[in-house]
Every structure is written in structure tokens, then in C-alpha cells.
Amino acid sequence: MLTVFYRRFYILLFLIWLGAVSGLFVLSVWGDFDTFIRDFNKPAQMLFNGTSAVNGSETLMQVATEEATSVRREVVHEVRKVERDVEQFIEGNQTANQADSNPVKREIQEDLAANRTQGVTVSKGTAGPVGMLDNLEFTHTETEFLARLQTSLEVGRVTYFWLDKPSKLVVDLRGKWRYSVPRVTDFVSGFVGQVVLGRHPDRLRLVFNFRNPEAEKGPSPQLIRTPQGLDIVVTQKIQQQAKE
Numbered sequence: 001m002l003t004v005f006y007r008r009f010y011i012l013l014f015l016i017w018l019g020a021v022s023g024l025f026v027l028s029v030w031g032d033f034d035t036f037i038r039d040f041n042k043p044a045q046m047l048f049n050g051t052s053a054v055n056g057s058e059t060l061m062q063v064a065t066e067e068a069t070s071v072r073r074e075v076v077h078e079v080r081k082v083e084r085d086v087e088q089f090i091e092g093n094q095t096a097n098q099a100d101s102n103p104v105k106r107e108i109q110e111d112l113a114a115n116r117t118q119g120v121t122v123s124k125g126t127a128g129p130v131g132m133l134d135n136l137e138f139t140h141t142e143t144e145f146l147a148r149l150q151t152s153l154e155v156g157r158v159t160y161f162w163l164d165k166p167s168k169l170v171v172d173l174r175g176k177w178r179y180s181v182p183r184v185t186d187f188v189s190g191f192v193g194q195v196v197l198g199r200h201p202d203r204l205r206l207v208f209n210f211r212n213p214e215a216e217k218g219p220s221p222q223l224i225r226t227p228q229g230l231d232i233v234v235t236q237k238i239q240q241q242a243k244e
Helices: 004-030 033-048 053-101 103-113
Strands: 131-140 144-151 158-163 168-174 177-179 184-186 192-200 203-210 222-226 229-235
Touching (some): 131 192, 144 203, 168 229, 177 192, 177 203
Parallel strands (some): 131 177
Antiparallel strands (some): 144 229, 158 168, 168 203, 184 192, 222 229
């Protein structure tokens, strides 16, 4: 039989082991001792204050209900967040699909993605060498018209204005220019029926003649500077149905 000293020594080891196991259990379930104390505080206060078993059960049920409500709110919040992410993903795909089906938007996005665009400056240019319009390409849809200019020099100041009866958009590239492309280009479809070039001493003029001579003035053209020259995007104004 062990002596009193060893019996007390083994009891102390047992208590230390029991405390360590209890600490690990609390940490694994509650995460920290503060949470355990807060959860244990309400039942302990209820018992020490002499609260009846019925009231204690009601209090515990109330606490459980509040916890369930809190968990439900967190779940609903996470579900709504996932729904918003899915909606944004679907909208992004729809936008990309629309751009793929629209050749004008696709070419503009390719310019932007390649970091080929710059803001069109409005500062007055100085006299310099004569620029050459080497190539002029057109792409159009039912509501948009893209004129892609390839020039030998960087395009400087660009201005535009509208004319009516018949409706047309006039875009001027300021400076001295020449061109080696056809002066007149006709189109069999689209809201722009014809593009005409004109060379002046201080500008190169592009006139976009609308197919409908009574068409209303549309939004401002989009001028996109590229290393090859300039993209001009003309958008048709959507006609509103007349009120009965």
C-alpha cells in the first residue's frame, strides 16, 4: 500500500490531468473561456438566485430561440450574398454575350482591352507636317456605326457638329490632311446611308449622311484615339412611339 505522500501526489496528478482535459473540452466546444463563462453565467445566476425550474426552462428556451434566430439570420445573409454574386456573374456573361454579338462594341472593347485608347485632346494644335488618311473601314449595326480611321500621323484636335434637313453629322480632324481612300462611300443598309470626305486647308472633314433625312440628332459621337488613328462611333437616337 502506498504511503500518504504518494497517494496525495497521484491525486494531484489526477486533478492536473482532469483540468487539462476540461480545458481542452472547453476550447474545442466554445473556442475560448470568455464564451464559456458567458454561456455558463446565465444558468448559474438563475440557480443561485433561486429561480424556479419552470422559469429556468423558459429562460433556457428563450436563449435557445434567440440563438436559433441569430443563426438563421446569418444563414439568410450568406444565401443572399451568394444570390447577388450569381446575379452579377450572370449579368457579366450577358454583357459579354451582347458585346460578342455586336461587332461595333466588340471592336471598341478590343481597343480598350489592348490599352490602345486615349482621351481626345481639345487643345489647339500647331502647324506641322501633312497627315495622310491611309485607310478607312466601316462597321455598323441597326443602332451603331463605327468608322475606323488609319492615319500616318497622330490625330490632334477633333470637333463635330450636327446639321438637319437633311440630317447629318460632321466630324472635323483639325490640321493639314490628305487622303488616299475613296471620297464617297455608300451603304445599302443601316441608319447611315453615306459617308463623304472633304479636304480643307485646315481640316479633314467626314460627313455622315443619315438614311432618314428627318432623323433627329443623336447623342454625341464617341471619339476613341488609337495608335492607328481614330475610331468614330455614331449612335442612332431611338425614336419614341407617337402618343395616340
